[in-house]
Amino acid sequence: MYYFNVNHFREWRRCARSLLQARISPDEIEWGSGNQHSLFEPMADSLDEIDSLVPAGRKPAITMPKAFVELAETAACYRDSKKWQVLYRLAWKLQNHSRHIIHDLTDSDVIVARDMAKSVSRDMHKMKAFVRFNDLEFSCLPSLINAESVEFLKRNISGDGSSGESCFVAWFEPDHLIVEKLSPFFAKRFTGMHWCILTPDQCVFWNQAELRLAPGCEKPAGLADPMHGMWKTYYKSIYNPARLKEQAMQSEMPKKYWKNLPEAELLPELIEQSSARTQKMLENERTPADRLSRKSSALRNAQFEIQRTLEKKRQEVSSAPPKN
């Protein structure tokens, strides 16, 4: 039995390649994640051992279909470490049985891997949507993040960080391990800002030139932003109480996200008032289609008439033979 402790797709791929070359079957391997190195033999040693099983010149080439690599890269972000076993079994089948199996939607490993990838993709989509940046002054940063990260962020600002430059800070709690995979998206979108996204698993920092990843942290206290009031006003005003559909809202924005969304605290109040507000609108006195409408349409008609005459004149001019 071999034990492998891997924490990243890159590591898994490195292991899987050696294992497939040495034809070590999925049943002989146990996969884990996390900081359990000390309990087992170090990974590098066992990999060397495996690599030595097959002489260098006799190692078979391992190639995987593109569809598998893409699926595996996404599924590798799944939180549960059972993913490594599923992916290795799949890779084993692709290498030793059929390359088409990746398209067989009834294969149990394909089903599980696709479900994991789907869950990860959804989580990534929600993170792109629900991260909320707070505009903070640099001077607030030392109480939120470690000195090294503050230094990194300060690298690209004009001053020394004491004169009101701002850094945008977000706290998010993703379901899966997606921070690294998503960080280029945020860097390309919020290029002209200094920002960081803090999560329990991993944090990412951007100083307008470079991305930096760091270990996760706890939720910082005191994240606030002067725009919260504007945003909540907008949220309240764009909502139409006559169309209350709580279920539809919750299926797209499940409760677990609410605690980090400033607008979510308005929900109970908005929902509760919906029917009374609608009723009131229905009962309001109705304005007669009055003089104003007649006046306004008379005005418009007059204007149309003028435009039409102008247009006609213009055409006459342009269609007239050139004077010469």
Next chain:
Amino acid sequence: MSALIKKLAILADAAKYDASCASSGTTFRDSAKTSGIGSSGGMGICHSYTPDGRCISLLKVLLTNFCIYECSYCVNRASSNVPRARFSVDEVVKLCLDFYKRNYIEGLFLSSGIIQSADYTMEQVVAVARKLRIEHGFRGYIHLKTIPEASKDLLAQAGLYADRLSINVELPSEESLQQLAPEKSTVTIESTMGRLKEAISEHKAEKKEQRKKSTNRAKRIPDFSPAGQSTQMIIGADNSNDAVILNKSHHLYKSYEMRRVYYSAFSPIPDASSQLPLKPPPLIREHRLYQADWLMRFYHFKVDEITQTTSTDDGMLDLDVDPKFAWALQHREYFPVDVNRADYEQILRIPGVGVRTARRILQQRRFKKVRIEDFERFKIPFKKIQFFVQAANYTPSIGDVSSTAIKQRWLAQSQGTAFFAAAQKKNQLSLF
């Protein structure tokens, strides 16, 4: 700040009856190697959801809700007794950037009541977009509502800054328009749509041409409203039936290459005109229209096939069942469809089977015959397909159950909360 908050409350409230929130399908861009912000392309992102189940993707506001027009269904019509406000160009620009930087939105959907003249108003709308793009290097999404009476020149400018332009047709017939929106006319609206269509396809064609020759020149040709144009129809304010509405949509898709026709059931507003019917239409009607629209665009249904499925001849869609199911009930001769033999188009006609499931069926067929249990994995209830599908281990007994009985049975078992909750849960993009 507090004055600005008040304005925002008024001008967002005034904008909420426009159903469009799409921010997808434009060109791929990002801010890498620039000092600006913003990216777009691919699937749009919904940054929040309000309790009506609608998403917030764009900052949707009016530049002003003062309006000299008198469209009866509109909360901003000249005679409406609502508080009025007007943003300056700079205020909207700043608000949009401030929201964007906090990741609240994908961009801006700007529209406006008409003040002074169509051109004056349109100029202001274009000025906001120009500022965002040119002065601030904003690369997020911009949707501009276009005023049909505005000059060609302004339209041409708008297209250079916007990802999408839209002109609302408002009502499906000229008579309704004259009655409820006397200042508007189908001719003006549609001729502007025609002009937009031309500009959009010309730019596209030119880009393609240049790309064939050399990549560098192609890059220099500006995009013109790369996410196309869309429009909106108000439902239930006039007495047009669903057949009239869907025929109009069909015409709009065909003649002007609309990306989307939005349907907006007219909604109670604080100060309604006596010209409007007392009661708003049921929201389920709007939902059925979206489903029918979907069938025309992605399921190759002809407009007549959909509108002729009504059991009564009032030209209204059946509110009890979705239009595809209604069609199947009236065309029993077409079924059962053998999912192991039929082609893609035929499979798409099976009630409950969407585009994705149809593709999965084809994919699975290459390896294993599709069995009736597989539909459980596709998350389609047996009750729905029972009489319409033939699978490897399943042949329905046809003929002995009437369509009315099938419908009754389906309604009985899906009655009540479960069905309606599910119908409500599905958003407008994942029908069937």
